[in-house]
Amino acid sequence: MNVDDAIIKGCMDGKREAQKLLYQAYVSTMMVVCMRYAQHRDEAEDILQEGFVKVFENINSFRSEGSLEGWIKRIMINHALNHLKKNRRMPFFEDIDVINEMEILHNDEPASFYSPVSHETLMALIQSLPQGYRLVFNMYVFEDYSHKEIAAELKISENTSKTQLLKARRMLRNKIEELQKNLNKEKINER
Amino acid sequence: MKDDFLNKADEGKEMDDLFRQGISGMRSEPSGSVWKGISRKLLWRELLNFNFRNLSRSLLIGGAVFLAVVSTVTYMNFKHSPAGALNAQKTNVVLATSQHSEAGSLPDPKIMPDLAVETRAGITGVSNPEPVPLRNYKPANNPAKRGTSSQLLAEAQDMTEISATTHPAVAGDASAIRSDNLSSISKLSSYDAQLLSVNPSFDTLIIYTPTETIKINRQTKPVTNFFSASLGISPEAIYYSSPETYSKVNFWVNSGFTWHLSRFSLGTGLGLGYVNDEGKYRIDYLSNDSIGYYNGVVNYSIDPVTNQIVFNTQSFKVTDSIYHVADDRTRNRYTYLQIPLLFGYRLFESSRLSITLQAGPAVSFLVSSKEAEPNISISNARITLITNNAPARVTTTWQLCANFLIEYRLTKEVSLYFQPVYKYYLKPLAEKENVTYGQPWSIGLGVGLQFNFGHKKNDQ
Incomplete structure (x- = not known):
């Protein structure tokens, strides 16, 4: 511009x-x-x-x-x-110690996307994230902050930042997969 | 295990890329109220951080012109006043003095000439080539005058206020005189007002003659000092400029409160304005319109003579759903609350009539708006879209107002007033994206009653 x-x-x-x-x-x-x-x-x-x-x-x-x-x-x-x-809306309550590690490791396989996802859908997915996840995800993915910088900015530990990002990714993947399943179902029904 | 888990945080790049790329080209328009909010907040901040340097050049020039006009009017008024005339002419006025018959009870004649203040031509006396300034006069320095009464001394000291040294018109070449010419004294009395207006800090002029002491008191000029309240209506024509130029007539109901001090006044009040403007709608609709006709066979019969089949037909209209666009103009009504702050100067005043020039800023708030629905009178129309093309009204507007308040006194307390008003709007009244509107202006004529309270005269 x-x-x-x-x-x-x-x-x-x-x-x-x-x-x-x-x-x-x-x-x-x-x-x-x-x-x-x-x-x-x-x-x-x-x-x-x-x-x-x-x-x-x-x-x-x-x-x-x-x-x-x-x-x-x-x-x-x-x-x-x-x-x-x-507005006191930065809930970084969960630290690394309280995360169910096994669950995360098991679910850490890459998701596959077969259909293009619209801007609006992606935005809706980001907005649906809990505040803490959303902040770290935005700062890391879109603003290219490092975990160290995020930790300094949000006054949290680096580990918390990493955890929040990991959980955000996991949640997004789950939501996309769910979306994908629904789309496939619709396609089958159309046939 | 913990470290392994944390390292996983750097994985999932495909997820990041999906979102990064997916949203990179995204655009989203906010609602129109966002800019209105920004504009309003910026205006408030500008008002709170007001600085003359922020004013536009045209506004500064306008203000300077206004001040120049007010100064000129004030100066002209002053010039035609007795004091102004006296100062302007710089002619000599003589304060006649003479020796007192009783030695020791009067100031030294050598001193008295210095009491001479400005005089008009024609009043002459015996000149004293070396006048002694009264301010240098001390009874103690002059043993011959020790018999001077304390009253006289006080008077003499008072007179220093009008001595040549304090009066610029006399200082220097004024021919102070010692006069035995009593006729000049009688003439002098006609100039008392002028004499006393030379220096407003003293109230009494004392003239010594061989036989008497003449005291001339200041002729006080009354100063009006009162409140007034007014109530009236004002129809006004407002001219909107680009992109479309048109005018509308609005009505205002005004109430005002003014504090008058001498010729000056400061007024404020509340005005309720009923403003109307055009509403513009675009209506997209579909309607079943005739696109032609065809002849359809209704029945048939067999001609008994020729034994041929005769088909009876009828003309049928063919209609189709046709897309149309229509424009509809409506009348939108808006109500504004206006608060002015007007500085006034009374240009003319007689027992019955007065004319006051008032000018100052005013702020208006949009308190309600009533936008009419479009009127769609097309039969068989199926409306697909209605677009309101009327620009959004600005909620807070500032104007510069100027008016002549022509007041006709019905009684001492009640006046009828007529008030030609001019208003210039500092910002457009409406806004719309990608359209730049011009600043409107209006002229109006206010009519109403003014009630004067606590009218009193103060001595200056």
């Missing part, structure tokens, strides 16, 4: 028209980012709204050396994390 310097300059001057153009340029991609962290669409819109307010308030600190989209995305993610922290 190309946003020219005039729009950024207008945003720095606090011009509403420029702010709206910037918003329109990035809102659809940032909405996806927020949806990944939120449990439902309304919550994602709340995060998006506050996130953009922060973007416009801090636009003067943006240096054109990096990508504007990356900068906005970073603000959105930080705000999403703060939003969840503020």
